[in-house]
Amino acid sequence: MFSAKHGGCSHLEFATNSLVVLMYFLSIADSSNLPRKKKIPAERDELRGNLHSSLVFAVGAADYSAQQSNISRVHFYSIEEDQGTASRSTEGLGITGPLFNIETGPNPSWLCKGGGDQKQNNLLYACLETTSGNDKGGLAAVDIERRQLIGPRSVWPTDGGKYGPAHCEMDNSHGGHIMAASYALGEFIIFPQTSDGGIGDWNQKFTYNAGSHAHCVVSSPDGTHVFVVDLGLDRIHGYKWLPSPPGAPNHNSTSVTAGFYLAEAHSLQLDINTTPRHMVFAPAFSGHEMQGHAAANVEWALLLCEKTNLLMALPYIVATGVLGSSVSTVSSVPSGWNGVSYGGEVLVHPSGKFVYTSNRGHDSVGIFAFEATTSPEPSARLSAVRWVKGGISWPRGMGMDPSGNYLVVANQQGDHGNTIIAFRIEDGGAKLTAHGAAAHVASPTDIQFLA
Secondary structure (H helix, E strand, O other): OOOOEEOOEEHHHHHHHHHHHHHHHHHHHOHHHOOOOOOOOHHHHHHHOOOOOOOEEEEEEOOOOOOOOOOOEEEEEEEEOOOOOOOOOHHHOEEEEEEEEEEOOOOEEEEEEOOOOHHHHOEEEEEEOOOOOOOOOEEEEEEOOOOEEOOOOEEOOHHHHOOOOOEEEEEOOOOOEEEEEEOOOOEEEEEEEOOOOOEOOOOEEEEOOOOOOEEEEEEOOOOOEEEEEEOOOOEEEEEEEEEOOOOOOOOOOOOOOOOEEEEEOOOEEOOOOOOEEEEEEOOOOOOOOOOOHHHHHEEEEEEEEOOOOEEEEEEEEOOOOEEOOOOEEEEOOOOOOOOOOEEEEEEEOOOOOEEEEEEEOOOEEEEEEEEEEOOOOOEEEEEEEEEEOOOOOOEEEEEEOOOOOEEEEEEOOOOOOOEEEEEEEEHHHOEEEEOOEOEEOOOEEEEEEOO
């Protein structure tokens, strides 16, 4: 048997080893064609720990004057705090950004957070409020950390998306739903949330009477009811979450309904031409002189009306899910002021003691003290504290950080238009002080803090 050696091994062993080495180097040379895990950019990795800081916020924007909007991004900013160091000048304080922008589709006018667990906190939903057939309106789901949309945007199902929704709200209590209201069409539609946080095909739609302008969707504090504020019909439509029995209303049998659906419930009819626009619930019991166990049966909604500039306190009876008539009503602009103004948005301080309104035309943020009690009957009192005007014009929307330390105002147009400006909230909520210079954003309409 032939057994010649080469360098201490047989020819057969040498050939085998050479082949292994050759295959190794070929695998290295070809590794560029193999799929690789996408690397997160360094700047994103640095921001990851700060994205859900209480001082990072998103800015919605929309152009209502053009036949086809050139606004299609949500912008992300943060508030720079004064750390109290001698080396830090006040010129450096205020709004920092944009940190980054995310393309969503046309006119992302209103934003809502996913909420709930950590996964939900990374989600943001945008209303794409189109006003003509030249753009396709609807909803967009955003993955904040990855800075991208989750799947394709959802086109509003009526008229091929000619008119998009004006407002949306996330419901986390019944399997995950995005609820949206269309001002132009007078509709309220519920979309199930998909497993990755995207927007599924709609499963319920409520179409209101002629003249409807559904403008706002609000979940009750206990999560059992949903209210739709209708500016055109001067009505607040009420709905109740119910378990889905066989044959429950659902236009799309393949949609995941998570075992719940909305049924019509008690609605509140307001006086004609009240023009209700935006509503929020006050934090439960915070800062209120609630007496006795009965306090747990009443929550308070604050309603801002657009053309009448009325601010109302409405009792919500938890046991029945009924929203009652106003027990305290004030003007959101100073009495005796004769100019034209339109209510924009209403917010409540985390303490529950102060309410804020944005006033377009009067160009101000109104601050109101709020007191409530349930003994012997539910009652509340709103009283004007002051109006803040410096650096504000046509404030369509506002946002407050969760701690209640800062308020950011979106100046849509006018002398200070196309800017956002931050204010420090002082004296427990009774005072606003400008916090640094304004930042430029084209036609800003909404502020949503991420925490």
